[in-house]
Amino acid sequence: MKAGRLAIAGSFCWNKDCPDYGKVDHGNIVRYGRTSKGTQRLKCKTCGRVFVGNKGTIFYGLHHSPKEILECLAMLAERNSLAAIHRVKGIKEETIVDWLRKASAHVEEIEALLLANYHLTRVQLDAMWTYVGHKGEKATILKRSIEAHSGEVPR
Known part of the structure; x- marks a missing residue:
């Protein structure tokens, strides 16, 4: 892989204890079936850890496609x-x-x-x-509380 480019989530091992951790396209990652929702599972042949193909992406752990x-x-x-x-x-x-x-x-x-x-x-x-x-920086407008009784004019 060329420097300065992003690696695809399924092209390297995510296990920090693995000797092949972070080595892109090293040949240690194989397909390992799918989850019940259809997401590709992958396995590192070096350490044996299994992870999903969308780990590290916006789609990881979400319920929608x-x-x-x-x-x-x-x-x-x-x-x-x-x-x-x-x-x-x-x-x-x-x-x-x-x-x-x-x-x-x-x-x-x-x-x-x-x-x-x-x-x-x-x-x-x-x-x-x-x-x-x-988003989330909306100004709060303080409302003047009106405590006038029925028929009274608020000041």
């Missing part, structure tokens, strides 16, 4: 609201925001997938990442 997650992120990049995505896909708004936060740690991979598979522009992706930066 990579296709569904990418579709929701593409809809966000197209300036759809969280409520609109919830209505169309039936996925909670909080779940989509969690995916977006996870995706922010994998910007290069996510951008490559979205640009290759969806009709998006760089400007749309920039807007999506800006949205990530502002």
